[in-house]
Amino acid sequence: MQQAPSLTELNDRAREIFRQIVDAYLASGAPVGSRTLSKGGGLGLSPASIRNVMQDLEELGLLAAPHTSAGRLPTELGLRMFVDGMMQAAEVSxxxxxxxxxxxxxxxxxxxxxxxxxxxxxxxxxxxxxxxxxARELIIRQVSFVPLSPTRALVVLVGADGSVENRLLDLPPGVLPATLEAAANYITTRLAGLTLGEAAQRLSTEIARDRAALDALTQSAVSAGLAVWSSDAAARxxxxxxxxxxxxxxxxxxxxxxxxxxxxxxxxxxxxxxxxxxxxxxxxxxxxxxxxxxxxxxxxxxxxxxxxxxxxxxxxxxxxxxxxxxxxxxxxxxxxxxxxxxxxxx
CATH class of the missing domain: 3.30.450.40 (GAF domain)
Structure with missing residues (x-):
């Protein structure tokens, strides 16, 4: 999109005419004519003088003339310049x-x-x-791992609300089907009723206190299974x-x-x-x-x-x-x- 010109490129007369046109347009939605500004704008200028300035503003891309009217409307470029450099924001009443x-x-x-x-x-x-x-995190009811290959598995999550979703998971090297079964059992029996974030936190705490009773591969499978859901939820x-x-x-x-x-x-x-x-x-x-x-x-x-x-x-x-x-x-x-x-x- 074209860059709005700098306010310094407009002289005081052009800035005031442009400001009045934008204010009038935002209030009424109608094109603003030079005669209207000449009569009620307090500018002390003739309609012809105002039209000349309006023409200059149009050439800068700040105003446009609808086909059915002699008046002008601010363009999107003009509105951007007005919002960034001329608008006086009101206090919330x-x-x-x-x-x-x-x-x-x-x-x-x-x-x-x-x-x-x-x-x-x-x-x-x-x-x-x-x-x-x-996205609101699901509350875990049950998790299962379905081996697809030595390096991939399908993780199936059943939520407390009965919803069922699944995601593909890349497995750490050496993970066997028995490891995945142990990981699923751990999540379902120890982490059911928790959100994914809460489950990940409890797993971290139990591992730190050596209370998880899981070998290293099973721990990595549980962590990976929870992580694939948590990152997915955050991205949606x-x-x-x-x-x-x-x-x-x-x-x-x-x-x-x-x-x-x-x-x-x-x-x-x-x-x-x-x-x-x-x-x-x-x-x-x-x-x-x-x-x-x-x-x-x-x-x-x-x-x-x-x-x-x-x-x-x-x-x-x-x-x-x-x-x-x-x-x-x-x-x-x-x-x-x-x-x-x-x-x-x-």
Whole structure:
């Protein structure tokens, strides 16, 4: 995508005209004409003078002229420059804070906290709410190893909820079918009722205290069997989308809304996009074609990571909507929601 020009490339007059056009567009969604700015913008300039500046801004790629109107709209490039360099972020109001925290309490299950905060965030922002969370670990009921070759086995995990999943496992050298049977028996009898993470921790503790009563090969088989599931679970985050109906309300361009709703069905691509916000120290904003997924619908994503008590990122919370968002209000709101979830998780 083309780089936005620097603010220093615009003189004071151009910056003020551009700012007023963006503000008016974000408020109304309609193209902004030179006559409107001349009458109500307090610029003290004629429509002809304003049109000349608008033409310059268009040549820089910051504005575009719809075919059906003499007015101008900010481009995605223009919105990026506005958000990065001109926007004055608002404080989250006491009323909005109260709504975002409504019904939350210390010790509340994280799933319930996520449901309540993302529903509130979706309603307040008039967008769809997004939350990316790690896959919930299964609780072990039974594990079995099925030898496939001297170096590979199939690990079958039966969860406490009755679900059955399997994964291929590369075996350490020298592992025999009897070793795999002993490993399966150990997991099923000693680690049933635990999550994968808890099971790995107990195994480590029992080995350290010499209480596992397992030979070295069996220990390695048990460790490898648990590890293949744990790493797999961590690599499969879960995406929850709420409030899609908010995307329809008050929108004039229904073709773009329909395209956005179709885009939201591509969960894998959306997960990849949100995963890019996991390593961010602050809120991330993706505008339109900056994301391949939303290049057609012209949508924006605002997302921020939330953390656990160890400071590590647990997941990502955010919103998605048309590029005509009230960025000054919604960006701080997403940031506040992420900080609220971090406090609850600590």
């Amino acid at each position: 006491d009323e909005d804070r109260a709504k975002l925290e409504s019904g939350l309490a210390p010790g509340m299950a994280m799933e319930e906290a996520l449901a309540r905060t993302t529903a509130a965030l979706s309603g307040l922002s008039h967008c769809a709410g997004l939350v990316l969370v790690p 985050p879960v995406l929850i989308v709420r409030g899609q109906a908010n995307l329809v309300e008050g929108q004039m361009d229904m073709d773009r809304v329909r395209q956005l709703l179709d885009d939201l069905e591509d969960k894998a691509e959306l997960i990849r996009l949100l995963d890019g916000a996991r390593g961010a120290e602050a809120t991330r904003i993706f505008i339109g074609a900056e994301s391949r997924l939303f290049s057609l619908s012209g949508s924006s994503v605002i997302a921020a990571p939330y953390r656990g008590n160890d400071g590590k990122v647990i997941g990502v919370v955010g919103v998605i909507g048309p590029t005509r968002l009230n960025y000054a209000r919604v960006i701080p709101m997403v940031d506040y929601t992420a900080r609220t979830l971090s406090r609850l998780a600590s």
